[in-house]
Amino acid sequence: MIELRKLTKNYGSNSEPAVADVSMQIERGEFVFLVGPSGAGKSTLLKLIFCEQQPTSGRLYFLGRDTARFRTGELLKHRRRIGMVFQDFRLLKQKTVFENVAFALEVIGRSTREIRMKVPAELAEVGLTGKASAFPGEVSGGEQQRVGIARAIVKDPLLILADEPTGNVDRDNSRQLMGLFEKISLGGTTVIIATHAWDTVDRMRKRVLAMEKGCLVRDEQRGGYSHES
Amino acid sequence: MNLNAIKYCLRQGVVSLRRNFWLALVTAGMIAVSLAILGGFLLVALNVGQILHGIASNVEISVFLRDDADPEQIRTRLTGIDGVREYTFVPREQGLADFGRALGDSALFVDLAGETNPLPDMFRVRAGDSALVETMAEEIRAFPGVEFVDYGKELVARLLGITRWLNALFLVVSSLLAASAVFLIVTIIRLSVMARQEEISVMKYLGASNLFIRAPFFLEGMVMGWAGALAAVVALGAAYHRLAFSLQREALIFFLQPVTDPEKLWPVFAGLLVLGTVMGGFGSLVSVRRFLRD
Numbered sequence: 001m002i003e004l005r006k007l008t009k010n011y012g013s014n015s016e017p018a019v020a021d022v023s024m025q026i027e028r029g030e031f032v033f034l035v036g037p038s039g040a041g042k043s044t045l046l047k048l049i050f051c052e053q054q055p056t057s058g059r060l061y062f063l064g065r066d067t068a069r070f071r072t073g074e075l076l077k078h079r080r081r082i083g084m085v086f087q088d089f090r091l092l093k094q095k096t097v098f099e100n101v102a103f104a105l106e107v108i109g110r111s112t113r114e115i116r117m118k119v120p121a122e123l124a125e126v127g128l129t130g131k132a133s134a135f136p137g138e139v140s141g142g143e144q145q146r147v148g149i150a151r152a153i154v155k156d157p158l159l160i161l162a163d164e165p166t167g168n169v170d171r172d173n174s175r176q177l178m179g180l181f182e183k184i185s186l187g188g189t190t191v192i193i194a195t196h197a198w199d200t201v202d203r204m205r206k207r208v209l210a211m212e213k214g215c216l217v218r219d220e221q222r223g224g225y226s227h228e229s
Numbered sequence: 230m231n232l233n234a235i236k237y238c239l240r241q242g243v244v245s246l247r248r249n250f251w252l253a254l255v256t257a258g259m260i261a262v263s264l265a266i267l268g269g270f271l272l273v274a275l276n277v278g279q280i281l282h283g284i285a286s287n288v289e290i291s292v293f294l295r296d297d298a299d300p301e302q303i304r305t306r307l308t309g310i311d312g313v314r315e316y317t318f319v320p321r322e323q324g325l326a327d328f329g330r331a332l333g334d335s336a337l338f339v340d341l342a343g344e345t346n347p348l349p350d351m352f353r354v355r356a357g358d359s360a361l362v363e364t365m366a367e368e369i370r371a372f373p374g375v376e377f378v379d380y381g382k383e384l385v386a387r388l389l390g391i392t393r394w395l396n397a398l399f400l401v402v403s404s405l406l407a408a409s410a411v412f413l414i415v416t417i418i419r420l421s422v423m424a425r426q427e428e429i430s431v432m433k434y435l436g437a438s439n440l441f442i443r444a445p446f447f448l449e450g451m452v453m454g455w456a457g458a459l460a461a462v463v464a465l466g467a468a469y470h471r472l473a474f475s476l477q478r479e480a481l482i483f484f485l486q487p488v489t490d491p492e493k494l495w496p497v498f499a500g501l502l503v504l505g506t507v508m509g510g511f512g513s514l515v516s517v518r519r520f521l522r523d
Contacts, residue, residue: 050434080436090431094248106241107437109234151435 001158001190002026002049007058009044009214017056018044020214026192028158031185033201034194035225036211042194045211046161049192050082051075063158080108083152083189087164089144091136097123097147098132104151122150126180142173149180153189160184162193166200174200198225234441242448245425252424253453259417260457260505261464263410268465268501270406272488274399275497279488281392285359286314288388290366290380292352298374300350306372307354312361316354324348349376359388411508414457418450418512422520429520439521446513454509458502466498 002025009019019041026032034042047053048060051067060067062078070078083104091100101122102115110118123132126146136144145165152160162181166174178200185191195201201208201224208223209216218227246253294303300318307316319327325346341347354369356362362385366378422429432442473487488494 052433076436076438079434082436084434090427090434092428092431103431104435106233106237107432107435107441109231109237109441111233155436 001028003061005059010056040211041214083157085162087167201225238444241445257457261460263413264461290354314357414508415512419516422516450513451510455506458505
C-alpha cells in the first residue's frame with residue numbers, strides 16, 4: 001500500500017535531514033508503531049505520507065502511485081483516504097462533538113442525510129453516545145481523543161496516521177484508545193501510530209519501525225519499543 | 230464543489246458569522262470607520278468641486294459695442310460660438326440703471342439718461358467652462374462692431390490654477406485614503422482569519438479543497454465589508470443630510486450651496502458600498518491564501 005524508496009527530507013541545506021534515506025513497505029490492513037526519540041523524524045515521515053510536505057529526494061508510492069506526481073485533485077483524493085489523529089486532538093472548540101465529526105464529511109461534500117446516519121454510528125463506535133451535543137471543552141482529554149478518532153474514521157479512510165495519540169491522556173484512556181485503533185485495523189484499515197508510549201508498544205507486539213536521527217534503524221514484526229524489550 | 234459543498238459553504242458562512250459575532254462586529258465597525266473617512270473626504274471634494282465650478286461658470290465676459298454696431302449681428306455671431314452657455318443683451322439705458330443700482334443710488338445717473346448716456350450697448354456672455362473664457366473673449370473681440378471686451382483675466386487664470394491644483398490634491402489624497410482603507414480592511418480581515426487559523430489547518434487535514442476553505446471566508450468577508458460599508462453610508466448620509474440642509478438655509482451666495490443633487494451624491498455612496506463589499510471578500514481571499522500554501 002505504501003512504499004518508500006530512499007526517502008529523504010531536508011528542511012535546510014546545512015541542517016541534518018529530518019528523514020534520511022528511508023526505504024520500507026507497509027501493506028494494507030497493517031498496524032505499525034513508529035518509535036524513536038523526539039526529533040527522530042517520526043512526525044516528518046507522517047507528514048510526507050500525508051503529502052503535507054514533499055520529500056527532498058527519493059520516492060513515496062501510495063497504492064502504486066508516485067505521490068510526487070499527484071495533481072491537485074489527486075492530492076485531495078489522497079488526503080481524503082487518510083484519517084489524521086493528533087496528540088493535541090485539534091478539535092474545533094466552537095463546534096460540538098457531533099459537529100466536529102460531521103465536519104470531516106461536510107468538507108468533502110457529503111450529504112446531510114449521510115452525515116445524520118454516519119456520525120451517530122461512529123460516535124457509538126468510539127463510546128461517545130450521549131456526548132454528541134457537548135463542546136470539546138466539556139469532555140475529558142480521553143473523550144476528546146475519541147472524538148478525534150471518530151472524525152478520522154467517519155470518512156472510511158484506507159489509512160490512519162496518528163501522531164502521539166495518547167500523549168495527552170492517562171494510562172487507562174491510553175489503553176482504551178489503543179484498543180480502538182486495533183479494532184479499526186482489524187476492519188481492514190492500515191494504522192500507523194507514532195508514539196513514545198513504550199509500555200503500549202511492548203504490550204501490543206505489533207510491527208515496529210524504529211527511527212533515529214532521521215534513519216530507519218529497526219523494522220521488526222511483533223516488536224517491542226526498544227531492541228531489548 | 231458539489232451542491233452539498235455549496236450549501237455547506239453558505240450555511241457555514243452564516244453560522245460562522247453568528248458564532249464569531251463580536252469579532253465580525255468589530256471588523257465591520259473598523260471597516261465602517263475607514264470608509265467613512267474616505268467617504269467624508271470624497272464629499273468634501275465633491276462640494277469644493279461644485280463651488281469652484283459655480284465660481285468658474287459665473288465668470289462673465291462683458292462685450293461693449295461701438296455706437297454704430299448692430300446688436301442683432303453680434304447676437305447671431307455669439308450664437309455660433311461653441312461653449313457659450315448664455316448671453317444677454319444690455320441696452321445702454323439698462324446698463325446705466327444697473328450701474329446706478331450697483332452704486333446704491335438709482336437716482337444718481339438720472340441726468341445722464343438719454344443722449345448724454347456715456348455707456349455703450351453691451352452683451353453679457355457666460356461660458357460653460359472657465360477654461361474657454363480667454364479664447365472666447367479673444368474671438369469676440371475680433372467681431373466687427375465690438376469696442377472692447379472685459380472678463381477679469383486674472384481671476385480666471387487664478388481660478389484655473391486653483392482648480393488644477395485642487396483636482397491633483399484631491400486625486401492624490403483620495404487615492405491615499407482609498408489605498409489605506411483597502412489596506413486597513415485587508416489587515417482587519419486578516420486578523421479575523423488568523424483567529425481561525427486552526428480551523429483552516431483542520432480543514433486541510435480533513436481533505437477540504439482550497440476553494441471549499443476559501444468560500445465561507447469569502448462570504449463572511451463580503452458580508453462584513455458590506456455591513457461596514459452600509460454603516461458608513463448610513464452615518465455619512467445622515468450627517469451630510471443634516472449639514473447640507475443647514476448650510477443651504479444659511480448660505481447667502483448661491484455658488485456656496487452644498488451638493489444636494491442625488492445624481493451627484495449616489496456614486497459616492499454606491500462606490501463606498503461596492504468598495505467595502507469587494508474589499509471584504511478580497512481581503513478574506515488574500516488572508517486565507519497564506520494558510521493554504523502547499
